[in-house]
Amino acid sequence: MNFFKNPFNFIKKANKTFNLYLANHKKLEAFLGSYGENRKKTEAFWNAFLDIYGENQEKTEAFIDYVQEDLKMAIETFNKNYNSCKEYFFNGNEDLFKHMDTDQFFQMCFFNNIKLLSYSPAENRIYLKTEDGLLLITNNRFYTIKEIFAKDGYSVPQLHLFKEFVVFDIGMNRGYAALKFANFDACKAVYGFEINDETYNFALENLEVNPSISHKIKPYNFGLSDENADVDIYCLPGSDGVTTTELQFTDTQSEWLKRKEKMEIKKAKVKEASLVIEDIIKNEDINSNIVLKIDTEGSEHKIIDNLINKDILDKVDLIMGENHLESEDLDKKLVGFKNVYKIYHNDTIYSFCYVKDKYYKVLPLSEVY
Missing domain, CATH: 3.40.50.150 (Vaccinia Virus protein VP39)
Known part of the structure; x- marks a missing residue:
């Protein structure tokens, strides 16, 4: 080792380092103590965060699963009862609307909260009411209302x-x-x-x-x-x-x-x-x-x-x-x-x-x- 070639210089440097430590040891010990304490706080924070994150992630995943299942059930229920819904919408008289696409007409009204008020087959006259309360008269061509x-x-x-x-x-x-x-x-x-x-x-x-x-x-x-x-x-x-x-x-x-x-x-x-x-x-x-x-x-x-x-x-x-x-x-x-x-x-x-x-x-x- 090079510092043993001149032992006097080594002793001088060591002595200088030791004196520097004596002058600052309290600050160093305080810093090390603070670092240790902060490290414990940081570790405690991250552990708590990970626990909360894990718990919330489980809740989020459970919620998504619930919503997906609920939505799936709603779609299945609607599909299963589609014809029943149509029957109620047309008051059991869908056959009277034979000159129009009743599926498109029903879907237009059902999904946009448009109410079928009345229908006169002999006059080909249909009365509807929108969600905003507007009354609309149409015949079997309802394309413009849909647009x-x-x-x-x-x-x-x-x-x-x-x-x-x-x-x-x-x-x-x-x-x-x-x-x-x-x-x-x-x-x-x-x-x-x-x-x-x-x-x-x-x-x-x-x-x-x-x-x-x-x-x-x-x-x-x-x-x-x-x-x-x-x-x-x-x-x-x-x-x-x-x-x-x-x-x-x-x-x-x-x-x-x-x-x-x-x-x-x-x-x-x-x-x-x-x-x-x-x-x-x-x-x-x-x-x-x-x-x-x-x-x-x-x-x-x-x-x-x-x-x-x-x-x-x-x-x-x-x-x-x-x-x-x-x-x-x-x-x-x-x-x-x-x-x-x-x-x-x-x-x-x-x-x-x-x-x-x-x-x-x-x-x-x-x-x-």
Whole structure:
């Protein structure tokens, strides 16, 4: 060992180290004692934590097992009693609903708390009541109710954020969407435009059975377009949701493809969208947020282009609906708007929603571990 080559130096270093220990031994002993005590506390903490974690893990696993078993039992019970549930829903008269898909109709109502109030087979007239208390009249074609109330169509956060808003409902159909909008406390008015007079009268019936909110809805029996004109409309009996002014549309939509031989052609009126909406905004002195809902089975781009060219779309804060004959991309066309969603149903039809830039507020995305 090298330090024994010079024993005097070794003794000096050892003596220096010993003197250093004597000067600091109390601090060292206190540190070592504190370390030992803290180590015991740390070990006690971890032991207690592991005990609690183990106990909670057992409880969590037991809860998950219980919920899974409970859910499994609920599903099995429902499946086992499916036909009984359907029988109660239809009051034992499911056979009277022979002109509709009763399974789809039952599931739509059952899973969305929609009550079947009454049915007149001779009139093909069905009365329903939604969870929000809206009364809805339909025939055996209930597709639009399913889209709006079961699939929660036209539901976007901005409708809950606007302090006051009005809606221009272009393609009012039977009035279902108009009633949904009017049911918002913040909704001050709905201006609904329906080109087909039979469908318009159907909408009036739906408004009439909802007097508490129907006063908010102003219906108009004409369509909107890019001009004032008398036009042909193409209709399917009993399927008013697919009435169109665009003959091309009848070659793309599934319902038309199945029943095109039953097509009826009628005369109807359209008015220039920009002039009509501008007059209403001025005459009604509208200062609240403006919502545009558009679903016109193929003429959406004509209307939107007209509103853009006449600077009326600048007054709109939220635009949503369906596009049926895709041409120019709405992302490029709707300058100053952000795309909230675009959902394709097939190659040519998609639902969309756009909101003015200032109302588009993205929350941070959390990473999922």
